[in-house]
Amino acid sequence: MIGNLYRLWPHPRLLIRLVALTSIQAVLQGLLLGCLVPILRALLQPMPDFAQVTPWLIAGAVGLAVYWVLNVIATPVGFAASMELAAQLRHHLMRHVATLPLGWFTGDRKGRLARAITADCGHAATMTVTIGAPAITCTLVPATIFAVTLFVDWRMALLFALIAPLSFFALRRSSRIAAAAEIELEAAATEIAGRAIELGQAQPVLRAARQSAGSARMRAALDEHRATYRRGLGRSLVPDLAFTGVVMAGFVAVLCLGAKLLLDGEVPVAENVALLVLAVRFLEPLGTLSELVGALRAMDNAVARLRSILSTPPLPQAEDATRQIATAEIEFADVNFAYSETPALRAVSFRCEPGTMTALVGPSGSGKTTVIRLIARFFDVADGAVRVGGIDVRAIDQAALMDDVAIIFQDVYLFDDTIEQNLRLAKPDATEDELAAAAQDARLDEVIRRLPAGWATRVGEGGAQLSGGERQRVSIARAFLKRARIVLIDEASSSLDPENEAAVSQAIAQLASDPRRTVVVIAHRPATLDRADQAIALRDGAVAEIGSPEQLRRSGGAFAMLYRQYEQARGWRIGSNRPAAASFNPLKPEADQP
Numbered sequence: 001m002i003g004n005l006y007r008l009w010p011h012p013r014l015l016i017r018l019v020a021l022t023s024i025q026a027v028l029q030g031l032l033l034g035c036l037v038p039i040l041r042a043l044l045q046p047m048p049d050f051a052q053v054t055p056w057l058i059a060g061a062v063g064l065a066v067y068w069v070l071n072v073i074a075t076p077v078g079f080a081a082s083m084e085l086a087a088q089l090r091h092h093l094m095r096h097v098a099t100l101p102l103g104w105f106t107g108d109r110k111g112r113l114a115r116a117i118t119a120d121c122g123h124a125a126t127m128t129v130t131i132g133a134p135a136i137t138c139t140l141v142p143a144t145i146f147a148v149t150l151f152v153d154w155r156m157a158l159l160f161a162l163i164a165p166l167s168f169f170a171l172r173r174s175s176r177i178a179a180a181a182e183i184e185l186e187a188a189a190t191e192i193a194g195r196a197i198e199l200g201q202a203q204p205v206l207r208a209a210r211q212s213a214g215s216a217r218m219r220a221a222l223d224e225h226r227a228t229y230r231r232g233l234g235r236s237l238v239p240d241l242a243f244t245g246v247v248m249a250g251f252v253a254v255l256c257l258g259a260k261l262l263l264d265g266e267v268p269v270a271e272n273v274a275l276l277v278l279a280v281r282f283l284e285p286l287g288t289l290s291e292l293v294g295a296l297r298a299m300d301n302a303v304a305r306l307r308s309i310l311s312t313p314p315l316p317q318a319e320d321a322t323r324q325i326a327t328a329e330i331e332f333a334d335v336n337f338a339y340s341e342t343p344a345l346r347a348v349s350f351r352c353e354p355g356t357m358t359a360l361v362g363p364s365g366s367g368k369t370t371v372i373r374l375i376a377r378f379f380d381v382a383d384g385a386v387r388v389g390g391i392d393v394r395a396i397d398q399a400a401l402m403d404d405v406a407i408i409f410q411d412v413y414l415f416d417d418t419i420e421q422n423l424r425l426a427k428p429d430a431t432e433d434e435l436a437a438a439a440q441d442a443r444l445d446e447v448i449r450r451l452p453a454g455w456a457t458r459v460g461e462g463g464a465q466l467s468g469g470e471r472q473r474v475s476i477a478r479a480f481l482k483r484a485r486i487v488l489i490d491e492a493s494s495s496l497d498p499e500n501e502a503a504v505s506q507a508i509a510q511l512a513s514d515p516r517r518t519v520v521v522i523a524h525r526p527a528t529l530d531r532a533d534q535a536i537a538l539r540d541g542a543v544a545e546i547g548s549p550e551q552l553r554r555s556g557g558a559f560a561m562l563y564r565q566y567e568q569a570r571g572w573r574i575g576s577n578r579p580a581a582a583s584f585n586p587l588k589p590e591a592d593q594p
């Protein structure tokens, strides 16, 4: 546990100082109690020997003063340490996740990361101080008392040595059960958190179903959490009682041994009294340790969750990585890639020249998004190579690659800041003219003119104040602003309003008109397919067809069928109430379509 903690912090010096301070205090506490032996021995006799007791009283007073000073120092150090450790840990975590492959950030992992940053870092740091320090005291005080007792009476020390491992085993058992219960409780709490998010996000649906106070799943999650808590309590009851029993039995054994030594005349009254005091202080911390054990386990689990993120290997970086990409040419050379067992891409080869736009098409799950992700090096390929400007992306510095790449997702996330700051993310030092030009090219200027505070309008959490099409225009404007030579677009598959659709479509065409730029778009609209210089139809992770859209339409294959269906879908949406493209499987025979 201590090892795990130590390895967790990037700069463990503060932790070492805190542990050293607490350890010195604990040993001092044990030694001060040890002073009682000669003091009582000198005082509890028919003629008290003050000369003999004086040096011990002085030593005790000095020890107490040192203990008090250390205590005064340790309290603020403890507070400062818990803040500092949490801050250190959060920075360490953020620095580490910045080196992870972008493909690591799945929904589930994003949730874990949020929990790690908001809860686990704070818990681990606070508990290190509030639980870790008393745990050290509860271990070192009995250890010191044992050493002192050895000098007073070896038989009593032997009894202490017997009680310690017995209580240690009982404690270990109860701590294991507490750990398992804590993990179950954490899983139940995570389930509740998930359901609570759902409760907020799905309010309209839940209200329509008259379940606004919570779905059946939410209630089930709450019941499960309560049941898990009760189960945990029930399971730890017996081992907890066993531990208390061992400690109590130990104390009875100490009393019996003390009485026997006294009656046999082997240990005088004064020493017997001192031994009893030592026994109490030996056993008492063991009892406290049992109260700390649950919290220690909770801390260990938080530490383990943090370590599981911190131990994720970063994206490998070549020693002599290229820092400047010569051209925006993209090439896939016999690429194979799998997320798990099933291949997502199989022997994919194609080339995209600068100054061209390539449209990726294919049914859901055919590998379009994976192609986009591999160009931006979200993951490394298993076989073959992805090259940009003729260089394998694994040999290009990740920051340099990302400097030249802009990704426009279907769901654009904007920060809860002004529209200007959201745009400046692409180029923090952009001049006003550059901002205005990018906004104009992306047809964002007309949106900004309509907004109440223009460029200074806050876009709300995730960009909620803007429509989907407007958010995409912000994202396209970022691509213009950073002069990205590689633009990867996942065109919105759901319908945009006609104004946004025309604006986004024009902005994409404008992006593609730059002869230095390569645009790859997952296309869902005939207009985009018509504008493309090259189309690649994917099926089951393999290239089914490749050529110019015109050529492929004439050949009457998968692309032609898909094109007709997109056209038809648009016609249906405009002319009737039938659902739009989402219900089509482009590579299914038309007769089988709805």
Ligand SMILES: Nc1ncnc2c1ncn2[C@@H]1O[C@H](COP(=O)(O)OP(=O)(O)OP(=O)(O)O)[C@@H](O)[C@H]1O
Pocket: 106, 339, 340, 343, 344, 362, 363, 364, 365, 366, 367, 368, 369, 370, 371
């Ligand atoms: N993060 C992931 N982890 C595991 N498997 C994944 C992941 N992302 C995609 N896949 C799988 O890889 C295959 C290709 O998925 P991909 O998202 O590239 O297809 P797509 O053509 O973009 O689909 P869609 O049009 O639905 O977005 C699918 O079988 C998908 O289930």
